[in-house]
Each structure stands twice: as C-alpha cells, then as structure tokens.
C-alpha cells in the first residue's frame with residue numbers, strides 16, 4: 058500500500074509519517090496534521106466489515122492511515138487498549154429506544170467517548186517513539202473541557218516515558234468530572250484548574266507548544282511535548298472506527314440493507330468526533346447527513362448555516378460542559394478539505410480568526426458543506442428531551458447526548474427525511490447526575506451529584522458504573538489552581 062504522509066493544514070511541508078505526526082501532535086506552524094489523502098474502502102471490503110468485531114475493525118481502519126506501523130504493531134496496541142477496560146465486550150454497544158439508535162461510547166474507564174481513542178493513544182505513542190528511536194520523555198499537555206482530561210490521565214498514568222499535565226476550567230466542569238481528575242493517581246501526572254474557560258486553556262496550550270525557546274530548553278532536558286487533544290491525529294483516526302461499527306450493527310440486525318445510507322447526530326464541541334464521521338463518509342461509509350449538534354455556544358451551528366465563523370460572543374456555561382467551546386480546533390481540518398486542500402486559504406482564514414475573531418468562507422466552500430445539518434439546543438430543550446425520552450422509552454440520556462437528540466428532533470421538523478438515524482451517545486448519565494435527575498424532577502435539585510448516583514441507579518435500574526462507584530470517598534490529590542498566564546510556569550515547575 059502507498060505510504061500516507063502528514064502535513065500541516067497551514068502549509069508547512071514536512072511529509073511526516075504517522076508515527077512522527079502522532080509524536081509531535083501539532084505542526085510547527087500552528088496548523089494541524091492532515092493525511093495527504095483519505096484512503097477509500099470499496100464495496101467488497103465494506104462487506105467484509107460485517108463480520109468483524111470492534112477490534113478487528115479498528116485494525117483494518119487504522120492500518121490505512123498509520124501506514125508506517127506494521128499490522129503486528131497495531132494489533133498489539135489495539136489489544137492493550139481495549140483489553141478489559143471496557144464494561145462491555147462490544148466496546149461500543151448500540152442501543153435502540155423509540156425511533157432512534159444510540160451508539161453508546163461511554164462504557165470505558167472514564168465514562169465518556171474520549172476513552173475510545175485515549176485508551177489507544179498511549180500505545181500508539183510508545184510504539185511511535187520506538188519506531189523513531191526516540192529516547193526522550195513525552196510530555197502530554199492537555200486542555201480539557203472536562204472529559205479529555207480524565208481520559209488522558211487514565212490512559213497515560215504510570216506509562217513509562219510519559220508525563221501528563223492537564224488544565225481544566227476550575228468553574229466549568231461537573232462535580233463528578235472534577236473529582237475524577239483531582240483524585241487521579243500516578244507518579245507522572247499533574248492536574249491544574251485554571252481561572253479561565255476551555256478556550257483559554259486550549260489557546261494557551263497551543264501557545265506553549267509553539268514556544269520554540271521552551272521547546273529547545275526542554276529538549277536539552279530530554280523532554281518533548283505532545284498532545285492528547287483531538288488535534289492529534291492519533292486521537293482522530295481511532296474515532297472513525299465506531300461509525301463503521303454502528304453502521305454494521307444496523308446491517309447485522311436487519312434494520313437497514315447493506316449500502317443503505319444512515320444519519321448520525323453528533324453532540325459537537327471541538328469538531329473532533331464529527332470530523333471522524335466525515336472522514337468515515339469520505340472513505341466510503343454510506344452516510345446521508347451528519348447532524349452537528351451544538352449547545353447554546355452555537356458558533357458551529359451558525360457557521361454551517363451562514364458560512365461565517367464568528368467567535369465574538371459571550372462564552373456560556375451550560376449543562377453540557379464538554380461542548381462549551383467557541384474555538385473549535387478540528388474545524389480547521391474540515392476547512393482545509395472543503396477549500397480543496399488549499400493551505401493558503403486556511404492560513405488566511407485562521408489569521409482572520411485570531412486577529413478579528415471571525416472569518417467567512419467563499420461560496421464554493423459553502424456548497425461543500427451540504428453533508429452537514431447544523432442545529433442547537435438550549436439547556437431547557439436539553440432537559441425536556443432527557444425527560445421525554447425517559448418517560449416514553451425508559452432510556453436515560455446524558456445532557457450531551459440529549460443535545461444531539463434534540464437537534465435530531467428539530468431536523469425532523471425541518472425536513473421530511475426518514476433516513477435511519479444513530480444518535481452518538483458520548484457520556485454516561487452518571488457523570489452528570491444533577492443535571493439529569495434535575496431534568497426528570499425538580500425535587501432532586503436539593504441533593505448533590507454523589508447522592509444522586511444512588512437515586513439514579515434506583516430510578517433507572519442501571520448499576521452505578523464501576524469507575525465512579527467509590528469516587529465520593531477518593532482522596533483529593535491535586536489542588537493547584539492558577540491564572541492563564543501561569544500555565545507555562547506550572548509546566549516548567551512540574552518538569553524540574
């Protein structure tokens with residue numbers, strides 16, 4: 058097979074192999090690594106996917122992108138990633154309730170979809186380091202809106218040759234998310250709350266990455282930076298797998314005919330999850346529409362409907378905190394694609410964004426966005442959907458999933474599309490007990506998140522997931538809170 062190389066969306070041509078791109082995380086000109094082509098899957102191969110389980114699919118798909126890894130190397134990584142850490146052998150079970158299907162991506166160690174890729178990434182990185190003969194410690198810098206942080210900590214804790222620093226918005230995550238991070242054990246981890254929001258954290262982490270002086274200073278001490286955010290292609294590619302899996306599951310159950318198109322409704326923040334769906338479609342998965350669902354920070358919804366990306370608006374804290382984002386990193390990869398892989402255009406647009414807080418794409422690019430439907434849901438609508446779906450079907454959604462479901466309902470009103478739809482279910486309701494139980498009944502508002510786990514379990518008959526069962530009793534290990542301009546010095550102190 059022809060080798061795939063990775064280059065920056067903003068023009069820097071280094072022709073990196075996958076292992077180099079995974080190790081470095083982000084391109085040195087501030088752009089994101091993109092594969093020089095999206096490999097395609099013909100009908101015969103697609104047909105063969107019908108008989109594969111999640112791990113087999115994962116191998117078939119990752120080998121198409123990570124062409125400098127051997128099958129054996131990838132298989133080892135995949136076996137280690139998905140070995141016993143997931144509550145279900147299926148890894149990502151598909152559940153049906155009412156008129157939609159839910160692809161449950163939250164049965165991993167931290168109860169959110171980011172586990173799927175972040176269980177694999179540490180193994181990809183270590184293998185990459187071996188392939189590149191790298192004898193430095195990899196420092197994973199991570200900005201999180203709540204879920205990436207814990208998933209990265211779980212994935213990398215006590216992994217030799219790595220260190221992890223996680224920055225999260227002190228006032229912008231759920232109590233369960235916060236406690237999950239602050240209680241993280243491991244000799245190589247550091248967790249820091251910041252007085253700022255996710256965009257602040259992400260911007261500053263990117264700045265630290267691209268600080269050449271610091272990079273050189275650290276290299277002398279035998280450290281290199283990398284990223285566990287979805288800017289890393291080692292995060293993005295493993296996410297493609299579950300879209301194929303969800304599709305094949307519908308075929309296996311006779312819900313659709315092989316080749317029939319389906320929709321996915323995806324709760325979206327940084328555009329990583331839904332970009333993987335877009336890549337899946339480009340590879341050959343029969344997809345009709347991708348429903349891009351925003352909460353009230355609806356910058357993406359507005360963009361898809363107008364061609365103008367305008368981040369100049371108030372940052373809102375919602376009940377779906379992992380989507381509280383105004384600067385959506387992975388959109389840059391999409392822009393790159395619809396511009397006809399024109400790095401000059403991307404660079405100009407990204408300059409506009411950092412200089413003026415907005416950019417506008419041209420008509421031709423706009424026309425290429427028609428795979429997407431952009432919608433949003435308010436907190437009130439999100440709560441209503443949680444209640445409605447539970448009352449009608451006894452299926453309990455977390456707030457992020459509910460945003461996607463709510464947007465799907467709006468889509469049905471806007472169109473006469475009857476295509477079968479999978480709602481991508483990104484978090485367990487047990488991670489957001491207060492918002493979820495509060496949506497079912499006001500009287501639960503007097504209880505705290507941890508008390509409500511018991512209540513949720515009683516009301517739904519679901520068991521409290523193991524990873525959070527004992528969380529309320531866990532000891533807080535991390536207690537640093539800093540300002541945005543102190544993040545860099547926190548990193549330095551940790552590495553001293």
Ligand SMILES: *Cc1c(COP(=O)(O)O)cnc(C)c1O
Pocket residue numbers: 169170171204205287324325326327328329330331379380457483484
């Ligand atoms: C991160 C996250 C999202 C958004 O995914 P993106 O890839 O950032 O668009 C949605 N739901 C949950 C629960 C998440 O953790």
